[in-house]
Amino acid sequence: MLMSSSERRRSYGYGIAALASVIGFIAIAIAALSGFGRLQASIAVFDEPYVWRILRFTLWQATLSTLISVALAIPVALALARRPHFPGRLWIVRLMAVPLGLPVLIGALGLIGIWGRQGIFNDLLTLAGFGRPLQIYGLQGILLAHVYFNLPLAARLFLAGLERVPQEYFKSAAMLDMPGRAVFRFVEWPVIAPLIAGVAGLIFMLCATSFTLVLILGGGPAATTIEVAIYQALRFDFNPARAVALAGMQIGLTGLVLIALAFLPKASDPGTSADTALARPDGAGRFKALADAGIIALFTIALALPLAMIVIKGFEADLVKLLGERVFLRATATSLAIGLGAALLSLLVALAFIAATGAVAAAKRPSAVEKGFSATMAAMGSLVLLVPPIVLGTGWFLLLRPFGLTDAAAPLVVAGINALMALPFVLRVLQPAIAVHRARTARLAASLGLSGFARLRIVDWPGLKRPLLTALSFAMALSLGDLGAVALFGGDDLTTLPWLLYSRLGSYRTADANGLALILGAICLILMVAGTRRQAAR
Template sequence: MISAAERQRSYGYGIAALAAVFGFILVALAALSGFGRIEDAVAVFDEPYIWRILRFTLWQAALSTVISVALAIPVARALARRPHFPGRLWIVRLMAVPLGLPVLIGALGLLGIWGRQGLANDLLTLAGFGRPLQIYGLQGILLAHVYFNLPLAARLLLAGLERVPQEYFRSAAMLSMPGRAVFRFIEWPVIAPLIAGVAGLIFMLCATSFTLVLILGGGPAATTIEVAIYQALRFDFNPSRAVALAGLQIALSGAVLIALAFLPKASDPGSSAETALDRPDGARRIGALADGALISAFTVWLALPLAIILVKGLKADLLRLIGERVFLHATATSLGIALGAALISLAIALAFITATGAVAASKRPGPAARGFRATIAAMGSLVLLVPPIVLGTGWFLLLRPAGLTDAAAPVIVAGINALMALPFVLRVLQPAIAVHRARTARLSASLGLSGLARIRIVDWPGLKRPLLTALSFAMALSLGDLGAVALFGGDDLTTLPWLLYSRLGSYRTADADGLALLLGALCLVLMIAGTRAPEAR
């Protein structure tokens, strides 16, 4: 139960947060729509190049999705059949690393293996085949997308397979059903409903990919819409083309989101690293060897780029890099922006959760209150609808004529990163706050605790861990992001990802390897700090 005054304050916080989010996005969109003549933007669509970019964006996203899901099915089946495979717990944990790894670092790891001077070409050279492998272009984009999305798809499918009752497999063993029949009648009915949602999620991630395509695209023949927006402003300064491409990106994102709304949800019920029972259909020695080989290959696929980053990073002159003024400045800038973005995201999330909690506490919420709650619930999709490069383009075009681009850049980048982290922060905090309020609301009311006293005595001790987890993960996401800073980066705004990208672009690969290791270590420290936040006592 909450008082009328508390309900009004909660509504006020929620309305203020909604106004801030909508205002930030709408100002960027208004700048896009109002910049230049509409005839110039429409004329851009007569260029065959624009439609070639659109076709490539859809084609690479579709191929990446098909390959990721097709490979994830056998990997998930093998892991589900081998609950006691040596190191399985750590393998499943390793599957989460690419999801939290800064994309730029993952791309460098893949370059270290499959690039022109990478490990694979070194081995082929020793065997007398020269250096035939080329990572730049469509093949590199597909390779990188599969590296990041295959673990996601396998983890979601594995979680579904591990919910299948063991009695089904025992019955199949008693009937001596072959492996194909087990897959057809037991596993496939579980996997099939998940595939649409998993594929839709991966397609959305690939269609809005920026950093991977920027690093591995290899020129105009392998460019997506988001990279084309960046090129139109950063290199050509063609605002009409940038505006047209931004509108095309929003339309594409909206179409994908509408399609996703009609697909089954690809929910992750949690870690599925520990399953107690062995499946009877996994008893055959040949099957065990095949599963072991597949799981081992999958583990090497995930771990090798990380190992390359570690080895090459340690070979760099880390002491010199750490002592450089530009590194210290970039680190301070990155941490400042990351902390600001995390605090903004946390404040917005708390305002949203408080407001929806007030609506839920009402006995009979009216249509306005229900619409208010639905609007807040849709904020995650709204963030996906307008990608960071589109928001950055709008604010860049708005601020540049007034000469405020450099001065306002840190604030704009922090705001964009805060919106990108918002869905994750909400996912961490919503269930934790719901459980906490269910346990403490009546007691707090009976003791007359409210306002700052309640926060200090009841809320902070009980919510310390999820708050710190959300804060640290939001900082890690912001710290490794290149998309928001891509348009504003330069001498006046240098973050660690931008410094890494600049060193890579100037062929200072040793410095780039060292910076990748330092950036990855910093993100890892933040994630560990969040997951090991002290429990409430």
């Protein structure tokens, strides 16, 4: 990529400023954690059996959630791969993406409406004379919610791998009259097996750092994860020593998971196919067709029911009254302001990282320092996951509280945390798009003498408008639906839509909570659809 010396200097400056800001924001929080209170008091916390029980439960629920999600995702992916053409398949695949962008708090309410004590299934069992035996709170509820959110993710990843298998493999299997078990063993399993470790590691990471689902569905001290225990230690007990010790434990746990993920083997490319018809001869037969249809139908129903329940329960609420409440209007304005600020900040940091790494790549002979600088920024998208939002929030809370600045600085801190959490996604959207755009336009812009604002206006903005708006809309949707960052700071002075929803749920105003869930879900869905449409229009 062509780049003048002045452009390289500016790009380096942007990258250094962004990297220093990100590292500084995280380092200040960690320093506040490590420097708050007495070291002996924090170490003494590890002598409490309760702390180790929390760690065991965190690992246990994450392991079970991962095993169930992966085990159920494989048959779903196989069924969808064997049935490449049937009415509604495209919408089922699109539906699989909804839980990934749906605010966790809203998904939890939908699951309560289906499986809770007053849910649909308990109502049906009551009519049949069995009472209300189903209980969603506790370990079973946490597992159910984690599977609901992570099963579609795993199925999509497995399906993407299966759809890359050359169709000649299946035609050869059909010519050899191989039974279904042999096709799975020799064609499908060699593709799925290398993906399992990476998919399982990702899901384990998500479940081990889960906060909102455990906070809503945990049901008590017996079902508490590390992040929820940190929140409880500060919000209810105000035990900084315990919060610091648990935060260190959480950082250690996420660090070990990230290191393990880095050493996992990468899946190999099974090859390409000259046949684009996506024919699957091994799917012939009425029994196979019925079995696949049953798996796909059950999966779709399980995925769609909580979403339908959110809509039904939401419309049962007094939406007109909710929309007119002053606290709702204030919470909406606060959420939109924080969400937009976090999205813009995440976008600016990502663009600075990409510009700096591009400047290093454009250098003829980059030095070891430049290579290390580029590698650090490239890895930052994953490194920010090392310190979960609740840990960052704890550090900043402990730092600001002695000065009485928690209320004044809370919106900025929450926006900063949300920007960091959205950064990995923004980087994954923008990096390939900018690389392709610069490869196509760098020589032309250089030959025309375009640089700076002129190049941005004439060349870069028209070519990168869609991926930029896609990243912005998704980052804003992620921030709008987040409860983790605002959990420690939320109150009368800082009320966001997720915090208001959680407060209404905690005060047993379920109808209002359902109405707020519908409104928040609609806002996030509009942002997601807008981003997807722009991406598809490219």
